[in-house]
Amino acid sequence: MSDIPTEQKVVLIRETGGPEVLRYEEDYPVPEVRGSDILIKNRYAGVNFIETYFRTGLYPCEKPYVLGREAVGVVAAIGADVRRFKVGDRVACLSSGTFAQYTAVSEKSNVLKLPDDIQDGELQAVAGSLVNGLTALTLVDEAYKPQVGEIVLVYAAAGGVGQLLIQLLHARSVRVIAVASTDEKLQIAKSRGAEFLINSSREDIVAKVLEFTDGEGVGASYDSVGKDTFETTLQSVKRKGTIVSFGNASGAVPPFSIQRLTPKNLKILRPQLYGYLATREEWEYYSSKLLHLIRSKKLIINITNLSPLEEFKRLTQLLESRQTTGKLLLAIPD
Numbered sequence: 001m002s003d004i005p006t007e008q009k010v011v012l013i014r015e016t017g018g019p020e021v022l023r024y025e026e027d028y029p030v031p032e033v034r035g036s037d038i039l040i041k042n043r044y045a046g047v048n049f050i051e052t053y054f055r056t057g058l059y060p061c062e063k064p065y066v067l068g069r070e071a072v073g074v075v076a077a078i079g080a081d082v083r084r085f086k087v088g089d090r091v092a093c094l095s096s097g098t099f100a101q102y103t104a105v106s107e108k109s110n111v112l113k114l115p116d117d118i119q120d121g122e123l124q125a126v127a128g129s130l131v132n133g134l135t136a137l138t139l140v141d142e143a144y145k146p147q148v149g150e151i152v153l154v155y156a157a158a159g160g161v162g163q164l165l166i167q168l169l170h171a172r173s174v175r176v177i178a179v180a181s182t183d184e185k186l187q188i189a190k191s192r193g194a195e196f197l198i199n200s201s202r203e204d205i206v207a208k209v210l211e212f213t214d215g216e217g218v219g220a221s222y223d224s225v226g227k228d229t230f231e232t233t234l235q236s237v238k239r240k241g242t243i244v245s246f247g248n249a250s251g252a253v254p255p256f257s258i259q260r261l262t263p264k265n266l267k268i269l270r271p272q273l274y275g276y277l278a279t280r281e282e283w284e285y286y287s288s289k290l291l292h293l294i295r296s297k298k299l300i301i302n303i304t305n306l307s308p309l310e311e312f313k314r315l316t317q318l319l320e321s322r323q324t325t326g327k328l329l330l331a332i333p334d
């Protein structure tokens with residue numbers, strides 16, 4: 001461990017609040033590895049909307065809290081009990097605390113060994129898709145698995161998760177109605193396979209959904225926007241349809257009466273990614289499936305911004321103000 005420093009650069013919060021509470025610190029302790037821990041020297045880390053929820057306090061966390069949920073890097077040190085990894089292995093990890101030069105995780109947690117011949121572009125794609133790609137995969141495999149030819153609704157269609165959802169659904173011959181706030185974003189959604197487009201800034205979402213579905217409504221709605229679109233989603237889903245409410249970009253869905261589901265016999269679920277990756281088998285299955293999709297170029301990870309770690313505040317402000325498409329990635333300093 002001699003070449004591993006004792007202090008490192010990280011992005012963290014010490015209190016909840018707006019973007020002003022985000023801190024780039026250069027003397028945060030490097031975690032120690034014990035037992036079955038591995039220490040990963042991070043190379044790239046993805047930016048996700050969930051960081052906003054922790055920063056604002058919507059999701060609780062102990063402070064100080066190093067942000068970041070996914071990264072790729074190299075194993076820099078291992079604990080005495082580690083069996084599956086060795087120093088020098090390239091790995092991807094789905095873990096908290098990745099906006100840092102070093103992250104310590106248990107080898108039993110969500111860590112994927114990457115092939116030695118993996119290229120830099122693929123590394124970026126993996127770093128930028130562990131959260132979004134695994135979310136999209138589990139949503140279409142488990143939260144609601146649409147039938148061939150079925151029409152479904154996808155919000156934030158040009159966003160990080162949105163573009164991946166559309167590609168996966170299109171590949172399964174599911175017909176996608178994409179919702180986004182600009183025509184430019186809708187063109188991106190179309191290029192990923194969306195068939196029907198709705199500009200939420202100037203069109204009535206429910207009216208357009210009914211027009212595209214001959215008055216019937218969609219079989220399912222994949223809704224990451226939350227508060228602002230809940231009513232729209234309720235009205236857009238057809239009889240016996242499913243609402244997959246998986247995000248809070250506009251705020252959390254307020255409490256509602258379960259009776260609202262009665263008129264159309266609707267189903268609703270509010271899944272979180274980790275609930276689909278709770279066992280080693282689930283992690284191995286979905287992470288290797290994602291890696292295969294990336295390496296075989298069946299899933300395009302559209303990285304639209306690669307910036308140094310210290311610029312996270314600027315990136316999240318762009319993300320939160322709806323000015324981004326695709327995936328934003330951080331390069332971790334050496």
Ligand code: NDP
Pocket residue numbers: 047048049050131132135156157158159160161162179180181182185200224225228246247248249250251271272273274319320321322323324325326
């Ligand atoms: P996106 O790239 O999709 O960015 C968010 C998008 O949401 C915006 O570009 C915008 O698209 C749309 N949006 C609508 N209303 C608002 C608003 N009031 N403020 C901000 N954005 C708004 O982000 P991600 O891909 O990182 O995440 C997408 C969603 O998926 C998030 O809600 C996230 O929490 C959720 N998620 C949930 C997971 C889970 O386990 N349940 C796991 C991963 C992500 P437009 O302008 O086109 O409307």
